Amino acid sequence: xxxxxxxxxxxxxxxxxxxxxxxxxxxxxxxxxxxxxxxxxxxxxxxxxxxxxxxxxxxxxxxxxxxxxxxxxxxxxxxxxxxxxxxxxxxxxxxxxx
Amino acid sequence: xxxxxxxxxxxxxxxxxxxxxxxxxxxxxxxxxxxxxxxxxxxxxxxxxxxxxxxxxxxxxxxxxxxxxxxxxxxxxxxxxxxxxxxxxxxxxxxxxxxxxxxxxxxxxxxxxxxxxxxxxxxxxxxxxxxxxxxxxxxxxxxxxxxxxxxxxxxxxxxxxxxxxxxxxxxxxxxxxxxxxxxxxxxxxxxxxxxxxxxxxxxxxxxxxxxxxxxxxxxxxxxxxxxxxxxxxxxxxxxxxxxxxxxxxxxxxxxxxxxxxxxxxxxxxxxxxxxxxxxxxxxxxxxxxxxxxxxxxxxxxxxxxxxxxxxxxxxxxxxxxxxxxxxxxxxxxxxxxxxxxxxxxxxxxxxxxxxxxxxxxxxxxxxxxxxxxxxxxxxxxxxxxxxxxxxxxxxxxxxxxxxxxxxxxxxxxxxxxxxxxxxxxxxxxxxxxxxxxxxxxxxxxxxxxxxxxxxxxxxxxxxxxxxxxxxxxxxxxx
Numbered sequence: 001x002x003x004x005x006x007x008x009x010x011x012x013x014x015x016x017x018x019x020x021x022x023x024x025x026x027x028x029x030x031x032x033x034x035x036x037x038x039x040x041x042x043x044x045x046x047x048x049x050x051x052x053x054x055x056x057x058x059x060x061x062x063x064x065x066x067x068x069x070x071x072x073x074x075x076x077x078x079x080x081x082x083x084x085x086x087x088x089x090x091x092x093x094x095x096x097x098x
Numbered sequence: 099x100x101x102x103x104x105x106x107x108x109x110x111x112x113x114x115x116x117x118x119x120x121x122x123x124x125x126x127x128x129x130x131x132x133x134x135x136x137x138x139x140x141x142x143x144x145x146x147x148x149x150x151x152x153x154x155x156x157x158x159x160x161x162x163x164x165x166x167x168x169x170x171x172x173x174x175x176x177x178x179x180x181x182x183x184x185x186x187x188x189x190x191x192x193x194x195x196x197x198x199x200x201x202x203x204x205x206x207x208x209x210x211x212x213x214x215x216x217x218x219x220x221x222x223x224x225x226x227x228x229x230x231x232x233x234x235x236x237x238x239x240x241x242x243x244x245x246x247x248x249x250x251x252x253x254x255x256x257x258x259x260x261x262x263x264x265x266x267x268x269x270x271x272x273x274x275x276x277x278x279x280x281x282x283x284x285x286x287x288x289x290x291x292x293x294x295x296x297x298x299x300x301x302x303x304x305x306x307x308x309x310x311x312x313x314x315x316x317x318x319x320x321x322x323x324x325x326x327x328x329x330x331x332x333x334x335x336x337x338x339x340x341x342x343x344x345x346x347x348x349x350x351x352x353x354x355x356x357x358x359x360x361x362x363x364x365x366x367x368x369x370x371x372x373x374x375x376x377x378x379x380x381x382x383x384x385x386x387x388x389x390x391x392x393x394x395x396x397x398x399x400x401x402x403x404x405x406x407x408x409x410x411x412x413x414x415x416x417x418x419x420x421x422x423x424x425x426x427x428x429x430x431x432x433x434x435x436x437x438x439x440x441x442x443x444x445x446x447x448x449x450x451x452x453x454x455x456x457x458x459x460x461x462x463x464x465x466x467x468x469x470x471x472x473x474x475x476x477x478x479x480x481x482x483x484x485x486x487x488x489x490x491x492x493x494x495x496x497x498x499x500x501x502x503x504x505x506x507x508x509x510x511x512x513x514x515x516x517x518x519x520x521x522x523x524x525x526x527x528x529x530x531x532x533x534x535x536x537x538x539x540x541x542x543x544x545x546x547x548x549x550x551x552x553x554x555x556x557x558x559x560x561x562x563x564x565x566x567x568x569x570x571x572x573x574x575x576x
Contacts, residue, residue, distance in 0.1 A: 010461070013464045013465055014461065016468070017417060017461060017464045018445055019448045019452065019460060019461070020446055020448070021457065025454070029454075029457070032519050032520075033458070033465075035519070035520050036409060036462065039409075042406055043403060043406050046400070046403055048478060051481040051484050052481070052484055053477055053483075054480050054481070054483040054484040056293075056337065057337075057534075057535070058293055058337040058339070060294070060337065060339070074201045078183075081198070082197070082198055082199070083427065084426070094426070094438075095440065096440060
């Protein structure tokens with residue numbers, strides 16, 4: 001069977017997903033992914049011509065609510081406290097531009 | 099105090115008859131948890147002070163003659179991916195180890211209003227990814243019926259808590275079987291509501307087009323009671339639907355229930371089915387036939403493709419939903435910051451913070467959505483999903499309810515399937531199609547001497563009353 005994901009593709013995917021994968025885990029991950037992707041081959045048997053893709057389980061369209069100002073039940077201080085790094089009521093983040 | 103037979107219904111009656119106070123019962127649950135949970139590992143965290151304080155308030159209101167909800171004082175366990183304001187909520191992941199929720203999930207808000215008590219947060223597979231609760235970053239939960247076996251997953255902690263009498267009932271979440279499969283393994287009732295019946299606001303999202311919160315209880319009647327309380331339209335979840343569930347949900351008209359026609363899909367009664375499972379399901383069918391139910395063999399021809407379809411759509415949604423966990427918001431792994439660049443922080447935090455299964459699914463999801471593969475995998479899977487749903491639509495023109503096994507085998511041994519993800523995924527072949535189609539389904543335990551075995555009832559959209567009604571009738575007849 002042709003390898004669908006090789007080492008290089010895996011590294012590219014990890015780069016896109018922003019996940020560091022340790023070298024000792026790469027091989028197992030590759031073989032697990034290949035097994036799962038191999039299983040997907042069965043979908044080739046299914047004739048889907050003319051079938052509309054199903055994007056979600058809710059059969060709803062255009063769900064709107066009024067665009068009005070409401071008082072939040074969450075206090076600003078709780079939101080700040082839920083953030084790992086903060087200083088004087090400000091959220092602290094690493095520099096985006098280097 | 100014997101907590102083993104205490105249902106929500108009996109508790110409510112006992113509370114009014116002054117057989118006990120809410121405080122006494124809550125205390126009794128904590129005493130039992132402290133005695134038993136060292137061996138089982140259902141809870142990640144307990145919240146005794148807050149729970150006892152809330153129980154006290156219920157007792158005071160009762161003594162003042164205030165009208166109380168049926169859930170007032172009922173001690174519940176909550177899966178650790180559901181937010182309770184001010185409480186640590188980790189989804190059993192290291193990347194959220196220090197996260198404290200800053201608001202209540204809608205289901206929690208509703209239950210607080212009803213006066214329900216939260217005993218603590220329960221263990222689960224990390225971000226609800228798994229079928230055995232072995233993927234938790236913190237601890238393994240054991241099956242209370244056999245400590246060498248898994249409780250199932252991902253809601254294994256909530257289910258084990260109810261099965262071991264360490265909670266009167268619990269909330270779990272079900273994306274591909276995460277309520278029904280553990281309920282099946284531990285011998286309790288687990289309901290996956292129709293997609294949209296219960297608000298997902300405040301549930302840490304795994305796969306948004308599939309996730310639903312649902313009740314885990316000792317009886318079908320309790321499942322109906324808890325489900326009725328948490329369901330409803332919520333402006334914070336645009337996929338939620340406002341359905342008025344009437345009296346029939348909790349007090350079914352059994353004469354009407356017996357007229358429901360039950361379908362048996364031939365694709366679910368496969369050769370590989372475990373003998374005990376097959377026997378238990380067959381006995382259930384005979385039992386229901388004696389009660390007067392009519393059965394019909396039906397076909398759901400695309401069943402076989404549901405697993406592949408699910409393992410494309412779910413990881414795709416996972417890869418998007420879990421992008422928010424960047425180690426900068428919510429919670430941070432210690433020791434990873436220093437003078438690193440922003441990008442390096444992302445890589446390190448996510449690399450250390452996520453477990454193997456989570457990484458596997460994010461990578462898989464990134465792959466099926468990537469340029470050049472999107473049509474072959476994701477788009478194809480969405481079309482197959484449509485076909486799976488159409489199978490059910492057609493079947494429901496002939497029958498009202500569908501009966502199937504819940505999982506191919508009873509609870510397996512701890513460690514038995516951890517090394518082979520595909521084997522673990524196959525655990526969910528009978529539960530996954532329901533999530534893809536957005537239908538309600540319940541796992542009801544049969545009475546076996548050995549390991550617990552349940553059966554699954556699948557209903558038409560928003561017809562939880564049908565499947566829980568049959569469940570109640572089945573329980574009454576035993």
